[in-house]
Amino acid sequence: MEKNEVSISVIKRLPRYYRFLQSLKENGITRISSKELALRMGLTASQIRHDFNCFGGFGQQGYGYNVPELYKKIGEILCVDKEIKTILIGAGNLGKAVASKLFGQNSGFRLIGIFDKNEAICGNMIKGIPVRHVDKLENFCIDNKPVTAVICIPSNDMKELTDLLVKLGIRSFWNFSNYDIAMAHPEVLVENVHLSDSLMTIGYLTNTTDIER
Amino acid sequence: MEKNEVSISVIKRLPRYYRFLQSLKENGITRISSKELALRMGLTASQIRHDFNCFGGFGQQGYGYNVPELYKKIGEILCVDKEIKTILIGAGNLGKAVASKLFGQNSGFRLIGIFDKNEAICGNMIKGIPVRHVDKLENFCIDNKPVTAVICIPSNDMKELTDLLVKLGIRSFWNFSNYDIAMAHPEVLVENVHLSDSLMTIGYLTNTTDIER
DNA sequence: TAGATTGTTAATCGATTAACAATC
DNA sequence: TAGATTGTTAATCGATTAACAATC
Numbered sequence: 001m002e003k004n005e006v007s008i009s010v011i012k013r014l015p016r017y018y019r020f021l022q023s024l025k026e027n028g029i030t031r032i033s034s035k036e037l038a039l040r041m042g043l044t045a046s047q048i049r050h051d052f053n054c055f056g057g058f059g060q061q062g063y064g065y066n067v068p069e070l071y072k073k074i075g076e077i078l079c080v081d082k083e084i085k086t087i088l089i090g091a092g093n094l095g096k097a098v099a100s101k102l103f104g105q106n107s108g109f110r111l112i113g114i115f116d117k118n119e120a121i122c123g124n125m126i127k128g129i130p131v132r133h134v135d136k137l138e139n140f141c142i143d144n145k146p147v148t149a150v151i152c153i154p155s156n157d158m159k160e161l162t163d164l165l166v167k168l169g170i171r172s173f174w175n176f177s178n179y180d181i182a183m184a185h186p187e188v189l190v191e192n193v194h195l196s197d198s199l200m201t202i203g204y205l206t207n208t209t210d211i212e213r
Numbered sequence: 214m215e216k217n218e219v220s221i222s223v224i225k226r227l228p229r230y231y232r233f234l235q236s237l238k239e240n241g242i243t244r245i246s247s248k249e250l251a252l253r254m255g256l257t258a259s260q261i262r263h264d265f266n267c268f269g270g271f272g273q274q275g276y277g278y279n280v281p282e283l284y285k286k287i288g289e290i291l292c293v294d295k296e297i298k299t300i301l302i303g304a305g306n307l308g309k310a311v312a313s314k315l316f317g318q319n320s321g322f323r324l325i326g327i328f329d330k331n332e333a334i335c336g337n338m339i340k341g342i343p344v345r346h347v348d349k350l351e352n353f354c355i356d357n358k359p360v361t362a363v364i365c366i367p368s369n370d371m372k373e374l375t376d377l378l379v380k381l382g383i384r385s386f387w388n389f390s391n392y393d394i395a396m397a398h399p400e401v402l403v404e405n406v407h408l409s410d411s412l413m414t415i416g417y418l419t420n421t422t423d424i425e426r
Numbered sequence: 427t428a429g430a431t432t433g434t435t436a437a438t439c440g441a442t443t444a445a446c447a448a449t450c
Numbered sequence: 451t452a453g454a455t456t457g458t459t460a461a462t463c464g465a466t467t468a469a470c471a472a473t474c
Contacts, residue, residue, distance in 0.1 A: 009441070011417055015410035019391060033455060042396055045455095046443050053457060061456040062450040078413050079420040094310035101408050108416035148419055172419040174412060178232060183255055189422055191415035195314050195406065197228035199387060200291050202404035203321035204224055206361055206385040207292040209402055222465070246431060258431090259467050266433060274432040275474040 006054045013051060014078055016041070021071035033064035080106035085145065087170075089161065090152030091116040091124070091131045094176060098152055099126055109148065113140050117157070134161075141168040148172045155179040219267045226264060227291055229254070234284035246277035288319065296323035298358065300383075302374065303365030304329040304337070304344045307389060311365055312339055322361065326353050330370075347374075354381040361385045368392040 020041055024032060034045040034052075041048075052058050052065075058073050059065040075081065086109045088099055095114070102111040114126055117134045124131045132140065149170045151158070158179035165173075172189035173181050182190040233254055237245060247258040254261075265271050265278075271286055272278045288294065299322045301312055308327070315324040327339055330347045337344045345353065362383045364371070371392035378386075385402035386394050395403040 007441075012410075012414060014417065015407070015413040018413070019410075035455080042393075044443060046445090047441095049456065050442080050458085057457060059456050060450060061448070062454045064455065078417050080413070080416070082416065082420055084416065084419055092310070093306045093313075097305070097307035097310055098408070100306075101412055107409075108413060108420075148415070172415055174415050180255075189415065189418045191411055191418070193406070193408065193411055194228070195311070196320075197225075197232075198404055198406055199314055200228040200231070200293070200321060201225060202361070202385055202387050202402065203293070203295070203297065204227065204291050205402045205404070206297055207295055207321075220465075248431080257467060259469090260465095262432065263434085263466080270433060272432050273474060274472070275430045277431065 010051050010054055014074055017048075017051070018071065018074045018078060018080075021067055021074065024067050025071050030067050031064055032067055034059070037065075075106065078108065080108045082108050083110035084108060084147050084172075085110055085112050086148045086150060087111070087113040087115065087137075087141070087146045088150045088152065089115050089134070089137075090176075091118075091121055091126060092152065095150075095152035096126055098150055098174075098176065099129075102150070103127060112144055112146060115140075117153075138164065138168065141165075141170070145169060148174065150174045150176075151179075151181075152176050159184070223264050223267055227287055230261075230264070231284065231287045231291060231293075234280055234287065237280050238284050243280050244277055245280055247272070250278070291321065293319035293321045295321050297321060297360050297385075299324050299361045299363060300326040300328065300350075300354070300359045301363045301365065302328050302347070302350075303389075304331075304334055304339060305365065308363075308365035309339055311363055311387075311389065312342075315363070316340060325357055325359060328353075330366075351377065351381060354378075354383070358382060361387065363387045363389075364392075364394075365389050372397065 020037070034048040038045040038048050049059075052070075055073070055077055058070050086102060088095055088102070088111060091114050095116075099111060099114065101107065102109045111127070111129060114129050114131045115134045115137050116122065116131050119133065122131050122133045147170065149165050151173060153161075155178045158177055158181075162179065162181050162184060166185050166188055170188070173191070175181050175190055175192050176195065178194065178196070181188065233250070247261040251258040251261050262272075265283075268286070268290055271283050299315060301308055301315070301324060304327050308329075312324060312327065314320065315322045324340070324342060327342050327344045328347045328350050329335065329344050332346065335344050335346045360383065362378050364386060366374075368390045371390055371394075375392065375394050375397060379398050379401055383401070386404070388394050388403055388405050389408065391407065391409070394401065
């Protein structure tokens with residue numbers, strides 16, 4: 001059976017489907033139609049069927065979709081039960097907030113090391129993991145072979161750091177800095193979270209949209 | 214002169230243009246062509262000209278774009294010099310990290326109040342602003358009339374909170390929770406930052422993409 | 427002037443939506 | 451069986467890219 005190609009826009013919708021199905025499941029709902037799901041999620045039924053169909057048919061004509069089964073399947077597609085070895089660079093407020101996302105069941109990642117250049121906080125424990133000085137990064141990576149790096153530091157030192165991390169075998173980045181890793185290293189995967197861009201967007205919309213108060 | 218309509222995808226690119234132009238300006242570059250900018254940003258020259266043209270012509274045939282001027286114009290479009298009165302709900306690690314984004318020159322916002330339900334941290338100062346108990350939220354809003362709320366708490370209490378905030382006149386949200394504010398209140402503006410969705414996306418890509426190590 | 431580069435329209439591409447036959 | 455709803459193809463819509471006349 002020929003499937004629709006999986007585009008990045010479909011992939012970006014999967015986590016939201018996953019969250020929604022989880023809450024349906026928690027509420028004891030065992031069955032849902034694309035029409036009903038569309039209504040609840042603010043999408044079209046057509047898009048939902050189209051999206052799910054990229055990965056093979058999960059539904060049953062005349063019935064709809066089985067919620068726990070669909071939830072499980074999407075979890076498998078997203079590889080939530082994997083534990084990708086991950087390091088965190090930057091143990092400030094943002095780093096600490098982000099670290100907690102890497103725990104919880106089914107995050108898909110396992111945090112194995114935390115690094116910071118601030119001597120004063122080295123040795124501190126975050127979620128049971130000690131903050132190490134960035135000087136230790138190279139040997140740590142050689143020994144432990146992390147796959148993903150989470151970047152929670154300003155852009156200043158990013159060039160040297162990223163070059164090093166890529167050389168040490170890191171192949172994907174969850175990047176909170178404004179440094180353009182993908183441009184410098186097209187061979188690795190990068191998911192950017194540009195908080196300041198997001199803030200500017202809501203600023204623009206707030207200023208330009210007329211909403212009565 | 215008839216302009217291209219300003220679509221959300223164009224708006225979402227503006228902050229990145231702004232950042233890029235800022236760094237060009239800081240490096241003393243006063244002039245750039247769409248071709249050169251495209252090369253540096255990984256876009257097409259055509260798209261850049263098309264984007265800028267939505268807001269009127271900023272360039273000059275045969276010359277290109279004046280960097281400081283273009284930077285200034287985009288800043289104006291993004292209203293970075295406005296100071297939208299803003300409150301922050303949730304003073305944990307994420308709240309503290311996000312609060313710092315609201316400062317710095319040209320964020321477009323002015324943080325006027327911070328709220329948390331944890332009594333233990335009420336009274337603490339963050340960037341010179343005291344953390345207040347959420348019980349004080351209603352009176353504070355009546356007195357100070359904030360326009361935007363930044364949401365850095367889990368989704369549990371979000372329904373009551375959002376209903377209250379909308380009732381109190383908040384008309385835009387920078388939302389870090391998974392609660393779907395836009396679905397509950399279609400009349401307000403919402404910019405979502407779904408960190409767990411972003412993490413799942415990079416997880417999926419890392420697991421499914423073959424990159425040699 | 428000649429060369430360069432924009433502004434702008436037309437063509438292409440891809441994503442979303444509509445439609446409906448298949449089938450539970 | 452009849453009704454419901456999927457899977458899947460075709461139509462539509464919108465965004466990106468290409469092309470080129472305008473003009474600095």
